Amino acid sequence: MHTNHMESQTEQERELAQLIIESLNLEDMRAEEIDPEEQLFGEGLGLDSIDALELALAITQRYNVQIKAEDENMKEAFSTLRSLTAYIASNSR
Amino acid sequence: MINLLSDRVWFLATFLACVASNRLTLLPPSQQAGAVKQLFSRYPDSMVVDNKTWPSAKFSELLAAISNATVQAPGIPDDQPAAVLFTSGSTGKPSAHAKPWRTLRDGALQDARLLQLTGETRLNLVATVPPQHMWGFETTVLLPIFTAATSTHHHPFFPADIQRVLEQTPAPRALVSSPVHLRALYRSGVDLPPLEFIYTATAALDGDLAKALERRYQTSVVEIFGSSETGMLAHRAVREDEQWHAGDSFSLAAQTDCLMVSAPHLPEPVSISDHVQMTGQGTFLWLGRDADMVNIAGKRGSLAHLNALLLQVEGVEDGVVFSSEKRLAALVVAPHLDAAAIRSALAVEVDPVLLPRPVVLVESLPRQPSGKLAANDVLALFKRVRAVKR
Numbered sequence: 378m379h380t381n382h383m384e385s386q387t388e389q390e391r392e393l394a395q396l397i398i399e400s401l402n403l404e405d406m407r408a409e410e411i412d413p414e415e416q417l418f419g420e421g422l423g424l425d426s427i428d429a430l431e432l433a434l435a436i437t438q439r440y441n442v443q444i445k446a447e448d449e450n451m452k453e454a455f456s457t458l459r460s461l462t463a464y465i466a467s468n469s470r
Numbered sequence: 471m472i473n474l475l476s477d478r479v480w481f482l483a484t485f486l487a488c489v490a491s492n493r494l495t496l497l498p499p500s501q502q503a504g505a506v507k508q509l510f511s512r513y514p515d516s517m518v519v520d521n522k523t524w525p526s527a528k529f530s531e532l533l534a535a536i537s538n539a540t541v542q543a544p545g546i547p548d549d550q551p552a553a554v555l556f557t558s559g560s561t562g563k564p565s566a567h568a569k570p571w572r573t574l575r576d577g578a579l580q581d582a583r584l585l586q587l588t589g590e591t592r593l594n595l596v597a598t599v600p601p602q603h604m605w606g607f608e609t610t611v612l613l614p615i616f617t618a619a620t621s622t623h624h625h626p627f628f629p630a631d632i633q634r635v636l637e638q639t640p641a642p643r644a645l646v647s648s649p650v651h652l653r654a655l656y657r658s659g660v661d662l663p664p665l666e667f668i669y670t671a672t673a674a675l676d677g678d679l680a681k682a683l684e685r686r687y688q689t690s691v692v693e694i695f696g697s698s699e700t701g702m703l704a705h706r707a708v709r710e711d712e713q714w715h716a717g718d719s720f721s722l723a724a725q726t727d728c729l730m731v732s733a734p735h736l737p738e739p740v741s742i743s744d745h746v747q748m749t750g751q752g753t754f755l756w757l758g759r760d761a762d763m764v765n766i767a768g769k770r771g772s773l774a775h776l777n778a779l780l781l782q783v784e785g786v787e788d789g790v791v792f793s794s795e796k797r798l799a800a801l802v803v804a805p806h807l808d809a810a811a812i813r814s815a816l817a818v819e820v821d822p823v824l825l826p827r828p829v830v831l832v833e834s835l836p837r838q839p840s841g842k843l844a845a846n847d848v849l850a851l852f853k854r855v856r857a858v859k860r
Contacts, residue, residue, distance in 0.1 A: 404828075426767075427767045430650060431654070445628055
């Protein structure tokens with residue numbers, strides 16, 4: 378985890394970070410600790426496919442956005458907290 | 471040929487090409503670089519094909535050529551080695567399970583009976599499971615080869631994807647999946663077109679969820695009990711009791727800590743580390759697994775193997791991997807490493823869902839004078855350390 382230089386989170390990013398921590402039971406972390414530019418899956422935060430399913434459900438329930446893997450932009454959207462927040466914002470109704 | 475292709479048609483074409491040219495297909499226990507590397511050291515003449523190296527540009531030409539040709543299926547000798555599936559075991563070296571052609575063929579016919587497919591049923595399968603894993607291999611690769619069933623090449627993941635692919639698939643349809651995906655599917659609330667069956671395997675499906683799926687989707691949920699060693703072994707329908715019903719070609723013998731299975735189509739009798747209680751001819755109750763083997767989201771792992779890998783990480787002085795809630799966690803003594811570095815090191819060999827989370831660094835493990843670690847002491851320390859962190 379990078380503790381020396383971390384980008385600061387916007388309010389929406391903080392909200393999504395909180396959702397990630399709650400829905401995935403990441404008890405050891407606080408929302409402020411998720412670097413918006415850090416990779417979410419694999420390296421970085423180290424989320425995996427089970428987390429992806431759980432997170433997708435939480436996002437659909439909170440933001441009413443459907444997550445589809447076959448959407449071209451999806452892989453990029455899921456790469457960091459920042460990109461995921463942006464994806465949700467541009468796809469919300 | 472180490473076949474890592476995720477598209478089922480590509481996988482199938484490559485697999486059949488290998489069979490036709492008498493080349494063995496190897497299916498590793500995980501797609502991690504370390505697992506593939508291990509296979510290379512055992513089979514130095516191997517090739518690897520994956521989504522990046524597969525010549526997809528040639529595929530359309532190939533399809534066009536095939537549809538214009540009269541293809542004569544070659545006669546494949548019964549005992550020709552066709553595939554080897556590998557599973558992680560407690561010894562650290564993956565166990566190899568050889569599948570000659572006749573095992574695949576006769577096994578597929580047994581599978582069809584377990585899945586309640588009649589000879590003429592042209593069931594169109596949609597699956598969330600990869601073709602490399604035994605469950606996906608039997609359903610989406612072998613059934614289309616040996617029976618009238620078909621499989622879509624798609625590999626849907628999220629509930630919305632499953633919905634879309636099923637809608638694009640003509641009836642009669644069935645979904646081949648596993649408890650993690652089915653739970654996400656149900657909770658998402660998406661609608662699905664009419665399904666003949668939902669087939670599930672790799673981990674136990676909660677009875678209430680099974681009934682809920684049947685109600686919502688007006689379908690039959692068929693649970694399959696199987697393994698890489700035996701293939702599909704038994705089935706169970708939701709409305710009946712908890713007993714499993716083994717396929718008619720299998721002979722079972724329950725031992726104290728394992729189940730011995732033999733069948734005409736298996737190369738030799740195998741032992742699987744499940745505790746069962748026979749309740750009749752070919753029927754049994756599942757009592758649990760050998761404590762060393764864990765099942766996380768349908769992936770099998772050996773705690774002993776994971777422990778060994780952890781201790782091999784440079785800088786790790788001591789450590790233990792254990793089950794915590796629905797996952798694995800680890801306590802590690804490594805004064806000069808952080809949790810991320812340890813997980814990265816493990817990730818080379820270990821499937822992502824089996825990586826311990828969290829990895830908690832401690833000063834020492836609560837070993838007894840004999841060197842043994844008691845589970846209670848480990849969990850107590852784990853709890854204490856996490857309480858302090860908050």
